[in-house]
Amino acid sequence: MSGVPYDDRGLLLGDGLFETVLARDGALVLWPEHLARMTAGCELMGLPAPDPGAALAACERAVSLRSSDRRLAVRLTLTAGSGGRGLDRPAAPETRLFATAAPAAMTTEPAELVTVSVRRNAGSPASRLKTLSYLDNVLARREAGAAEALMLNTRGEVACAAAANLFWFCGDRLQTPALTCGVLEGVMRGQVLRAAASLGVAVEEVSVGIEALAEATGLFLTNSLIGVRPVSRLDGRPVDDHSDVARLRAAVALVS
Amino acid sequence: MSGVPYDDRGLLLGDGLFETVLARDGALVLWPEHLARMTAGCELMGLPAPDPGAALAACERAVSLRSSDRRLAVRLTLTAGSGGRGLDRPAAPETRLFATAAPAAMTTEPAELVTVSVRRNAGSPASRLKTLSYLDNVLARREAGAAEALMLNTRGEVACAAAANLFWFCGDRLQTPALTCGVLEGVMRGQVLRAAASLGVAVEEVSVGIEALAEATGLFLTNSLIGVRPVSRLDGRPVDDHSDVARLRAAVALVS
Numbered sequence: 001m002s003g004v005p006y007d008d009r010g011l012l013l014g015d016g017l018f019e020t021v022l023a024r025d026g027a028l029v030l031w032p033e034h035l036a037r038m039t040a041g042c043e044l045m046g047l048p049a050p051d052p053g054a055a056l057a058a059c060e061r062a063v064s065l066r067s068s069d070r071r072l073a074v075r076l077t078l079t080a081g082s083g084g085r086g087l088d089r090p091a092a093p094e095t096r097l098f099a100t101a102a103p104a105a106m107t108t109e110p111a112e113l114v115t116v117s118v119r120r121n122a123g124s125p126a127s128r129l130k131t132l133s134y135l136d137n138v139l140a141r142r143e144a145g146a147a148e149a150l151m152l153n154t155r156g157e158v159a160c161a162a163a164a165n166l167f168w169f170c171g172d173r174l175q176t177p178a179l180t181c182g183v184l185e186g187v188m189r190g191q192v193l194r195a196a197a198s199l200g201v202a203v204e205e206v207s208v209g210i211e212a213l214a215e216a217t218g219l220f221l222t223n224s225l226i227g228v229r230p231v232s233r234l235d236g237r238p239v240d241d242h243s244d245v246a247r248l249r250a251a252v253a254l255v256s
Numbered sequence: 257m258s259g260v261p262y263d264d265r266g267l268l269l270g271d272g273l274f275e276t277v278l279a280r281d282g283a284l285v286l287w288p289e290h291l292a293r294m295t296a297g298c299e300l301m302g303l304p305a306p307d308p309g310a311a312l313a314a315c316e317r318a319v320s321l322r323s324s325d326r327r328l329a330v331r332l333t334l335t336a337g338s339g340g341r342g343l344d345r346p347a348a349p350e351t352r353l354f355a356t357a358a359p360a361a362m363t364t365e366p367a368e369l370v371t372v373s374v375r376r377n378a379g380s381p382a383s384r385l386k387t388l389s390y391l392d393n394v395l396a397r398r399e400a401g402a403a404e405a406l407m408l409n410t411r412g413e414v415a416c417a418a419a420a421n422l423f424w425f426c427g428d429r430l431q432t433p434a435l436t437c438g439v440l441e442g443v444m445r446g447q448v449l450r451a452a453a454s455l456g457v458a459v460e461e462v463s464v465g466i467e468a469l470a471e472a473t474g475l476f477l478t479n480s481l482i483g484v485r486p487v488s489r490l491d492g493r494p495v496d497d498h499s500d501v502a503r504l505r506a507a508v509a510l511v512s
Contacts, residue, residue: 002261002262003259003260003261003262003264004259004260004262004267005258005259006258006259006260006333006354006356007356008259008267009394010267011260011264011266011267011333011335011388012274012331012333012388012390013388013390013391013393013394014270014387014388014389014390014391014394015390015391015394018268045391045395046398073341073342075268075341077262077267077268079267085329085331085358085360086329086419087390087393087394087397087418087419088397088398089394089398098262100262100263102341104341117379118379118380118381119377119378119379119380119410120379121375121377121379121380121392121410122375122410123373123374123375123376123377123408123409123410124374124375124377124392124395125374125395126391126392126395131270131391132267132268132269132270132389132391133270133388133389133390133391133392134268134269134270134271134343134389135269135270135271135301135382135387135388135389136377136380136382136389137269137343138265138269138270138271138343138345139301139380139381139382141343141344142302142344142345153379154375154377154378154379154410154411155410162343163342163343
């Protein structure tokens with residue numbers, strides 16, 4: 001069957017995880033990092049880890065079906081599998097794994113960011129995972145319209161965009177929300193943190209309110225598909241550039 | 257196909273809604289209330305409302321396949337349908353609707369309730385809807401083990417159980433968390449509120465911390481399958497009964 005059955009817990013309850021992996025010229029980019037994150041997420045959620053060979057094979061098969069596209073977004077989905085009625089999982093859940101691929105054009109223009117009302121749940125471990133319960137992100141994107149959505153968490157701290165991590169400069173220090181703010185531990189976020197360290201840029205993971213962004217420069221978004229994407233406006237106000245953004249962008253382009 | 261395709265947004269992103277309806281001796285209980293709630297949820301989420309005839313037909317078909325069971329839990333699921341890559345819905349989403357049914361034994365013994373660490377997101381409209389992004393509830397149930405999970409919201413206020421609303425008595429006043437606490441507007445919650453009014457029991461919808469339950473009596477849970485289910489222990493402490501619980505239980509049994 002080319003789909004999932006009606007009793008799948010991912011479908012019924014959002015009980016599962018996913019990864020969005022860039023494939024460039026047929027090759028999966030940063031695959032070990034994506035697999036490691038899904039594996040860690042399964043452990044946190046009490047699900048069996050994905051079989052590494054099966055996960056890779058599913059992604060490669062999805063890519064092979066789209067061989068004419070040079071740049072693909074590969075979506076790998078793991079559900080908690082078929083389960084009885086209600087919230088309780090079966091005693092031994094058998095996860096379900098599948099992958100699809102779609103063309104992913106490179107985004108070149110900078111983003112506009114607007115603060116939305118939907119908050120990240122700082123009181124749930126799920127807010128740090130890439131889960132199938134992604135409705136808050138859908139609603140945040142919807143509220144932002146043509147712009148990208150800046151989400152605060154339930155404590156009022158700056159968290160992330162609906163589908164990207166957020167960085168900015170405070171003077172010459174690169175800052176990004178700490179994972180405890182309820183943000184996804186993005187694969188590209190990790191690459192930027194490492195690139196900054198190797199370039200000698202000071203980095204701080206912070207828990208701050210939106211007012212901390214008033215003086216920020218060099219705001220940018222990161223995820224596996226866009227890499228580093230500068231933000232030109234925040235809530236209508238122009239954001240000044242910072243010279244280190246281009247250096248970081250070049251550095252992660254080399255590794256991704 | 258007896259399932260949903262891999263590009264379904266309910267499956268991929270938890271973008272959709274559901275209802276759990278009791279069927280007794282083949283008849284759907286409180287069907288108009290369930291349909292009205294799903295319709296209102298669709299409006300809040302920006303999705304087209306379910307076709308009433310199609311929704312009823314799906315539920316009745318699911319019930320007819322289980323005609324030997326006198327008491328069924330009918331699960332009606334509406335997804336945002338197939339959609340392009342990423343968070344953005346298609347310009348005109350075509351929702352997908354299906355229903356399944358499973359035996360639902362009546363629960364007769366009282367519940368034990370334990371407070372869990374997973375919080376309801378008071379900063380998202382989704383916390384007041386029965387959405388396919390139900391992972392926080394799954395994780396709350398999991399944390400509670402054999403007991404039922406008492407969830408606070410991100411402001412620390414008492415909210416609900418993982419799959420039930422919560423009521424208690426403060427003296428002779430019946431109290432339940434206000435919808436603004438991030439709780440589902442339960443169909444059975446509504447029935448209890450109406451029953452209390454008709455019995456002359458004073459009702460208050462409140463926003464209170466867990467300390468408010470220290471002196472509470474007659475704690476009980478409600479949902480469409482269990483009706484009114486008394487709670488015997490809260491975090492290990494015995495909960496005193498209140499004579500009005502049995503009256504409310506009898507009253508909603510007549511209407512449900």
